[in-house]
Amino acid sequence: MVVMTPITFVIGKIISSQTSKVLESKDRRTKLMNEILKGIRVIKLYSWESIFSKKIFELRRIEYKQIIILGFLESVQFLIVSL
Numbered sequence: 001m002v003v004m005t006p007i008t009f010v011i012g013k014i015i016s017s018q019t020s021k022v023l024e025s026k027d028r029r030t031k032l033m034n035e036i037l038k039g040i041r042v043i044k045l046y047s048w049e050s051i052f053s054k055k056i057f058e059l060r061r062i063e064y065k066q067i068i069i070l071g072f073l074e075s076v077q078f079l080i081v082s083l
Helices: 004-038 040-045 049-082
Strands: none
Touching: 004 040, 004 049, 040 049
16 A cells, blocks of 8 residues: 555646646637637638538547546556555
8 A cells, every 4th residue: 555655646646637638628629619600600601611620620639539548547546546
């Protein structure tokens, strides 16, 4: 138990930083979605749907990778704590 406590502390710090990265990614994606919804008429008028959809899918891909990493770290921490 003495050995596991510092390890869980370090993993907790990493989880905290990863959580802030996930929240930043969500904020970026949400801001872009809000801009798209506000300017949907202009986007449709100039046929920019594909450009904005590529941007959204790229932000989603980045967010998804960060969520996967966060889930892995949380499962490792749970495994260590339950030992």
